[in-house]
Amino acid sequence: MNSTEILPLPVPPPVEELLDGAVVVGLPMNTRFRGTTLREVMLLRGPYGWAEFSPFPEYDAVESSRWLAAGVEAGWRGWPEPVRESIPVNATVPAVTAEQVPGVLSRFGEGITAVKIKVAESGQSMDDDLARVRAVHRERPEVGLRIDANAGWKHDEAVEALSRIAEIAKLEYAEQPVPGIEGLARLREALAERGVSTRLAADEAIRKETDPLAVARAGAADLAVVKVQPLGGVRRALSIVEAAGLDAVVSSALDSSVGLAGGVALAAALPRLPYACGLGTAALFADDVVADPWVPHHGALAVRPAPEPDPRALERLRLPAEREQWWRQRLIHAHRVLSAVEPT
Structure with a gap:
């Protein structure tokens, strides 16, 4: 095992910035997978492009905060340079x-x-x-x-x-x-x-x-x-x-x-x-x-940048208001956890 330290989770932008323009969609599955036939996903839009926040429904705020950290990196920081195509x-x-x-x-x-x-x-x-x-x-x-x-x-x-x-x-x-x-x-x-x-x-x-x-x-x-x-x-x-x-x-x-x-x-x-x-x-x-x-x-x-969602697909797949509100609250709870994480 190497001695390299694990990087800390990133500090997120204000929650209002994350929620601005967020879209919640449901993707139908061809076959039941992981016990579901509809994969719910929240998409976020940051200065570096579109990002995803989609912890599985049973995950708590602590576990979900890592998924949010990945979305923050994708949409608000971007990724390292590739070494293969x-x-x-x-x-x-x-x-x-x-x-x-x-x-x-x-x-x-x-x-x-x-x-x-x-x-x-x-x-x-x-x-x-x-x-x-x-x-x-x-x-x-x-x-x-x-x-x-x-x-x-x-x-x-x-x-x-x-x-x-x-x-x-x-x-x-x-x-x-x-x-x-x-x-x-x-x-x-x-x-x-x-x-x-x-x-x-x-x-x-x-x-x-x-x-x-x-x-x-x-x-x-x-x-x-x-x-x-x-x-x-x-x-x-x-x-x-x-x-x-x-x-x-x-x-x-x-x-x-x-x-x-x-x-x-x-x-x-x-x-x-x-x-x-x-x-x-x-x-x-x-x-x-x-x-x-x-x-x-x-x-x-x-290897290419994150694709742009198709507005027609977002409209077609958008979940009802009550599910969107559930996801918005979920992001808020994950954001509180991520904001409180001390750099290591």
Whole structure:
């Protein structure tokens, strides 16, 4: 692990400035993902362009304040200079049936070099997960596979599932199979004892911890999955990756095309990018805030500034007044937390 310090969260502008011109929209999903079929997003407009504030509904003001910090950076500061012009991305397969897999993969087009498969969905069985993995491997045998359990397995379930998946195909990595840092470390030991060489990636164990470097100190993961909004912005995420000393995969937090620009900016600024990134998630939406959704072409996203929302799309997707008021209050609460954060 490197000795670099993690950057502090930025000081936000006045809340009135953030709310001026803010728009709240709902993006319909092609398939239920993360338990929802409508992704609610608040868009902000700053001097550097459009930004996104979209913490998931269950997140409190403290957690949401990091998402607001990312929006402040995007709209009021801008991002660091890129070191590459194109970002390879993976396809994402939600917890669909095996029969639905070909249709999902078709939305990502040709050229995809990796597929992330959601597993451990509530109400589904391990057999469902295995069938989904088999279906993806059958459709795209040439690509790298990775699974994401969102910390949904218990230890014994994870050991069994990863052992059985290893018989189907070699995974690039398994993303947060079990909760917590200690859980990941224990799982690594158990898999090694079984001779299962699957690498483990930390997601929730980094972005939900007060100390995002604890994973690296504990030797609990082989790589880090980093998301711009939950980590407080592109620059702060870069400092976390550098301090942790782990290879990183940049992933979406189910952002709109506006929010995806932050993920692209992070991936474009990383010194190393050994894995395709999880930034092709605009393909999961049935509608988006831009006229030309930011979906991958030939397996990659071009590095460019955040796109301008289409006024007609904003009008079409705008949520009712009561939901807009709910989001405005949410931003106010997150702003209070962010304004009170002392630089570290």
